[in-house]
Amino acid sequence: MPSRTFLSLYSHSILLLILSLTLSSSQSSSSYDCENEGCSWETVPPVCGVNGVTYANECLAYCQNIEIAFIGPCSESGSIASTPYDDGINATISIMQRFQKENFMLTERRNLADLVLPEYNPTFHSEMRKDEIPLEQQPMLWSRFTSDGYVYTAVVTDESNKRFLQELPTNYESHNNRSLIIIGADTRKIVTNNHNRLPYSPIVELDYGFGNSEGGCTGTLIGKSSVLTAAHCLYNFGRKEYTNPLRMAPGRYRQGTSTIEPHGLFGFRYSTIFSVYQTTGDGRYDLGVATYNADSQGRFPGQLAGTLCLTEAATQKLTAETILAGYPMDFPDGNLVESRGCKWRLENGIISHDCDTTGGQSGSPIVSSMSEMLGLHIGYDPNAPTIINTALGWNNATYSSVYAWAPDARSCPDRRFCSNCPVLERSLMRALCSLVCRVFGNAE
């Protein structure tokens, strides 16, 4: 079936009717016993639901009460795997309904063994194929991937989310390149005592499920179990596979030749990203949330290491005191490094900066002098003249997605007093103000 005709099918119910007649004559949908048998992953082919979501097979759509628009994936460069992972175990109704409260439906299954490491790969322009439905006409979907290999999809109905970053400029370009981006001298400094003080303790290192390698990406605890990071740390666009951010270590540091996990290691539960990142790799959607389990004593990482609150990036908050901190690949394992005194430029919610960075620092938070998280480092733009590194800041639309993925996250209190700190004229007052706000700012 030609998937490019999706939109016209969508709007032409007569065609839909013909298609569903074709469908029911090829296989009777009502033959599925959802409650007792569930759906086999052996069933092919994938189908496109009338909601614009691709399901691995018609049984999954049927059992989740979705009418089928046509056979085949909704989009040619769709996010669906060519063959779902099948270990002979059917998808049961309870697996399908695992995230029903949040409107996620089960859509496919992947083999954890196939998962790949993250790669530096955001492309800061939309790589839309000409034969595809324009981005703004596609339904906005969220994709959730669980540690046991199930993929769930939610159709976003909230208006501000549907608009999301489509309003942002598309003139950012980037390359597959995880080389060092050191501008002038390398001014990154190792942070000491990062494990027991803000804003550092909620900054985490994501470890991947391959070999013994430590690290791979940086993230930030924004809720007791939620880590905000780059989408390319959770999904490898080049390989079209999810990554397995197996474990996460908040406040990790290096002591002598070993690394210390002062708050322990936490196991991965699921990750949530924009489906459009899977199909386009568009850097404007390069953010996601990984959710982690409690430790064996039932303690959540954010309860032990603390969390950072989110606040809208504003020029007056991007000062010489603003830091970018993360776990780079070119330092020995376990070193948290920070950059200070960077140049910042804020434009349409995108933050350009010249902090020194390298692979592993993807997902690093940009933190104001008041311990507010203003943005997330994702990559760089090789064509920019000087300020070539790129980060995503927050705006209303970003917030609403991030908060939906991380209901335990919170926004920073609106403290007019504190937001004036950086613009105070006398440096002593500025320092005092920042100190007070840093000490009391993030205390809950």
Ligand SMILES: *[C@@H]1O[C@H](CO)[C@@H](O)[C@H](O)[C@H]1NC(C)=O
């Ligand atoms: C698995 O689901 C298929 C339908 O997709 C059904 O025919 C089969 O009997 C189910 N197997 C079990 C063990 O329930």
Ligand SMILES: *[C@@H]1O[C@H](CO)[C@@H](O)[C@H](O)[C@H]1NC(C)=O
């Ligand atoms: C990667 O970046 C380095 C440093 O900017 C540059 O020398 C190199 O040519 C780049 N490689 C690719 C494939 O773009």
Ligand SMILES: *[C@@H]1O[C@H](CO)[C@@H](O)[C@H](O)[C@H]1NC(C)=O
């Ligand atoms: C964000 O939301 C606030 C409050 O709802 C509103 O006043 C503001 O205009 C919004 N900003 C944008 C950029 O939409």
